[in-house]
Amino acid sequence: MPLPVFRENMDEADLDxxxxxxxxxxNFLKAIGHDGRLMILCHLVTGEKSVTELEDLLSARQAAVSQQLSRLRLEGLIEPRREGKSIYYRLTDDRPKQIMEVVYDLFCRDEDQGEK
Known part of the structure; x- marks a missing residue:
């Protein structure tokens, strides 16, 4: 079934x-439109990660990672879980995963594709 945006004659309900x-x-697209936040989401697609794990995976300082995590939390894309002194993050739903799969297919699947 085609998306309404691609139909020639959209009804008023679709427009509304x-x-x-x-x-x-x-807001969703702005939130993922930063390379640091995009990489955080890529890592969280594979499962919950601690802030320390994300710092290591991104080779980034805690302050930078925390700033990006804060923005992703504000947009409702991730949620924290505290365990002792550690904070773990996970995706709130499948939207980021679906987008990451498309981005991966478009830019990472074949090395040659990104250089068109």
Whole structure:
């Protein structure tokens, strides 16, 4: 079934739904539109990670990772879980995973594709 945005004759209900969700979609895209946040989401697609694990995986300082995690939390893309002194993060739903799969297919699947 084609997406409503690609149909020539959209009905008013489709237009209303798109208008209501445009801000949500825009904020979502802005949140993932940063290389650090994008990489955090890529790592969280494989499962929950501690802040320390993310720092190591990203080769980044704690302050930088925390800043990006804060933005992703604000947008509702990740959620924390405290265990003792450690904080673990996981995806809140499948939206980031679905986007990461598309981004991976477009830019990472074949090395040659990204250089078009």
């Amino acid at each position: 739904k798109m208008a209501r969700n445009a801000n949500l979609a825009s």
